[in-house]
Amino acid sequence: MRCGLxxxxxxxxxxxxxxxxxxxxxxxLYEKEPEQVGAFLQSREFDALNVTIPYKKxxxxxxxxLSPAAQKLGAVNxxxxxxxxxxIGHNTDHFGFLSTVEKTKISVSGKKVLVLGSGGASVxxxxxxxxxxxxxxxxxxxGENNYDNLSNHSxxxxxxNATPVGMYPNNGASPVSLTLFPQLEGVIDMIYNPARTALxxxxxxxxxxxxxxxxxxxxxxxxxxxxxxxxxxxNDLIPYIYQKLSRHMQNxxxxxxxxxxxxxxxxxxxxxxxxxxxxxxxxxVEKVGRTIPDIFAKDGxxxxxxxxxxxxxxxxxxxxxxxxxxxxxxTRPENYHLLHQNGMIVWLQRPxxxxxxxxxxxxxxxxxxxxxxxxxxxxxxxxxxAVLNNGTPDIxxxxxxxxxxxxx
Ligand code: NAP
Numbered sequence: 325m326r327c328g329l330x331x332x333x334x335x336x337x338x339x340x341x342x343x344x345x346x347x348x349x350x351x352x353l354y355e356k357e358p359e360q361v362g363a364f365l366q367s368r369e370f371d372a373l374n375v376t377i378p379y380k381k382x383x384x385x386x387x388x389x390l391s392p393a394a395q396k397l398g399a400v401n402x403x404x405x406x407x408x409x410x411x412i413g414h415n416t417d418h419f420g421f422l423s424t425v426e427k428t429k430i431s432v433s434g435k436k437v438l439v440l441g442s443g444g445a446s447v448x449x450x451x452x453x454x455x456x457x458x459x460x461x462x463x464x465x466x467g468e469n470n471y472d473n474l475s476n477h478s479x480x481x482x483x484x485n486a487t488p489v490g491m492y493p494n495n496g497a498s499p500v501s502l503t504l505f506p507q508l509e510g511v512i513d514m515i516y517n518p519a520r521t522a523l524x525x526x527x528x529x530x531x532x533x534x535x536x537x538x539x540x541x542x543x544x545x546x547x548x549x550x551x552x553x554x555x556x557x558x559n560d561l562i563p564y565i566y567q568k569l570s571r572h573m574q575n576x577x578x579x580x581x582x583x584x585x586x587x588x589x590x591x592x593x594x595x596x597x598x599x600x601x602x603x604x605x606x607x608x609v610e611k612v613g614r615t616i617p618d619i620f621a622k623d624g625x626x627x628x629x630x631x632x633x634x635x636x637x638x639x640x641x642x643x644x645x646x647x648x649x650x651x652x653x654x655t656r657p658e659n660y661h662l663l664h665q666n667g668m669i670v671w672l673q674r675p676x677x678x679x680x681x682x683x684x685x686x687x688x689x690x691x692x693x694x695x696x697x698x699x700x701x702x703x704x705x706x707x708x709x710a711v712l713n714n715g716t717p718d719i720x721x722x723x724x725x726x727x728x729x730x731x732x
Pocket of ligand 1: 466491541544
């Protein structure tokens with residue numbers, strides 16, 4: 325079977341990877357300009373398609389029939405060529421979003437839910453939530469309910485972000501502040517890059533459900549595969565693919581005391597996993613054009629720390645890299661959000677007596693034991709897991725890979 329994805333800009337799409345887990349049909353990216361879409365659909369050089377931005381409505385006139393979900397949402401993200409050559413259009417975003425709401429385990433019936441944005445993703449979310457019995461309010465910049473009168477909805481129990489605010493490369497932006505909503509049980513952000521938007525990090529810091537858009541992406545693909553193949557696929561594939569992709573997309577970030585072996589273990593991880601390796605200190609030296617001892621000597625530590633935060637702002641946005649950080653990056657709380665937005669943070673531990681001090685300005689100035697006492701709670705707070713660096717680089721790298729379940 326020849327399947328694929330029709331859209332305008334597809335270079336960052338995860339769909340080929342997701343569909344490779346769903347079946348063995350070929351899955352091609354069809355990047356088309358608007359004026360090419362009609363001819364492409366009429367060419368019939370495909371058996372089945374997914375459709376993405378900006379063509380989910382444009383393809384409708386080329387479909388000879390629409391499924392009830394596609395009719396209801398006025399958008400098609402799945403097209404199947406039938407035996408007689410005609411096209412049927414369906415919408416699997418509906419299933420994808422429904423499955424996401426179910427994953428949160430929040431019962432929305434009778435509760436107020438705010439859906440931010442009024443585009444295609446919003447229409448899907450509103451339809452699903454209304455079917456589930458929620459009292460849905462769409463928040464639109466130009467609507468009656470907008471960002472200036474959010475306080476009218478302080479009783480909201482769930483917020484769904486269906487805007488691109490906070491999406492790569494504009495990481496860190498957030499459409500609303502959650503302080504306005506004391507009864508909130510959860511937030512669903514349809515964005516999946518970064519894995520944890522500023523909005524989701526705020527939700528997590530309040531201890532409420534924080535779900536990104538990756539589950540929806542995988543679940544809609546699973547239902548698309550069923551349409552492509554004309555047969556059911558197991559629902560168990562959704563968590564399986566979600567876990568795989570989620571780990572693949574996130575950075576592996578090493579933190580720990582100066583000299584604990586972050587660069588060496590990062591190299592071993594990069595080799596083993598075929599991931600790009602970036603050393604934050606080397607990146608900083610290249611970007612600023614000065615050595616770290618020179619920055620410390622001439623400008624002092626606060627200037628260095630600001631350079632470091634600027635660097636982590638760039639690097640934290642990346643996906644799927646191995647990142648070795650400088651030992652003191654945990655001293656600034658804002659660095660946590662930059663690293664955590666797309667990363668699994670590993671604290672690499674090594675006995676203090678084994679830590680080298682050559683070429684490390686702070687290790688030479690400060691008693692390492694004092695530094696460790698100060699930083700230990702910070703490493704603890706930043707990390708998702710800790711690993712003792714007491715074997716060969718390959719053994720320690722393997723331990724990290726196992727701990728983070730990066731391989732089958
Ligand atoms: P869209 O059609 O462009 O709509 C986005 C809506 O967001 C706009 O209609 C607008 O609503 C609002 N908006 C746009 N820019 C904004 C800004 N700077 N500040 C505040 N609001 C803004 O996009 P979409 O297709 O609905 O997608 C929305 C988001 O969902 C995107 O991030 C997309 O990647 C994501 N998505 C994820 C999945 C998934 O499977 N996870 C599926 C579909 C979409 P108002 O003008 O009414 O404010």
